[in-house]
């Protein structure tokens with residue numbers, strides 16, 4: 531494996547928090563929280579990977595370790611050849627971070643002043659700063675916002691401002707923690723479009739944490755699923771359907787109301803007038819089923835619906851929980 535193939539590398543990384551809880555007047559109970567539990571993965575230079583999981587799964591803790599904010603309790607980690615917790619400042623010049631729930635911009639200053647401060651803090655060469663700022667202002671449509679104090683920006687405007695701030699120093703890696711949270715549909719589309727271009731045109735490596743599965747569907751070919759600090763899945767988004775053992779749905783419009791269609795292994799799950807919904811295993815090909823129904827029933831229209839990823843993940847967690855109990 532070349533250096534570029536292991537641009538981000540985690541080898542059995544752990545993070546254990548020591549939590550002290552008050553249980554009485556003078557009594558405190560110590561408890562260990564294993565937020566990240568022996569996680570290993572590599573991300574190649576230029577990849578865009580989704581990092582998903584339920585609340586408290588360990589996503590933010592992983593990202594904080596990748597930036598050097600937190601030191602792992604065990605394991606080995608490298609980002610662009612650098613050990614994040616040992617050389618946090620050196621790494622800072624090579625990575626950009628956007629935390630959707632928190633801004634890195636100066637609240638009371640006009641947007642442009644935050645950028646000027648970052649220009650100096652990161653010692654970005656003037657020409658590069660100008661070029662990056664111009665590109666971000668154009669693509670993220672920030673032109674009219676540069677003189678507005680950050681606190682007056684809408685959430686979507688602020689998020690675009692934060693993304694630009696993370697990119698002024700030309701980072702090779704961008705970590706995004708919930709970049710579309712709370713945004714309206716149009717702002718989400720703008721942010722996604724920008725990230726897609728950034729990845730394909732600039733070759734920026736992106737690790738994306740999100741609860742919005744459309745972010746993943748539209749941006750990432752590879753997805754990692756984490757739960758209880760453990761990596762449960764690492765592969766293409768389409769593979770999640772398979773391991774979720776999920777079903778696809780055939781929506782059939784008939785010429786008139788008829789008794790439920792018989793077409794095993796598909797089964798009718800809903801009927802509304804002449805429209806019937808049939809569920810069938812996602813692993814089965816739809817073509818023979820469609821052909822059989824078309825030859826035996828008076829069809830007007832027909833469509834296949836893919837399983838909902840959210841449902842697939844929920845199913846995956848449920849199965850994992852069952853396995854733990856049994």
Ligand SMILES: Nc1ncnc2c1ncn2[C@@H]1O[C@H](COP(=O)(O)OP(=O)(O)OP(=O)(O)O)[C@@H](O)[C@H]1O
Nearest residue numbers: 547549563565583584585586587588589590591592
């Ligand atoms: N500083 C801390 N001290 C103690 N426990 C912590 C600390 N930070 C996180 N945890 C715990 O570690 C676990 C993982 O938290 P983390 O924030 O990484 O999850 P997450 O996947 O990012 O969740 P969310 O989607 O809700 O942001 C949780 O049980 C959390 O309570």
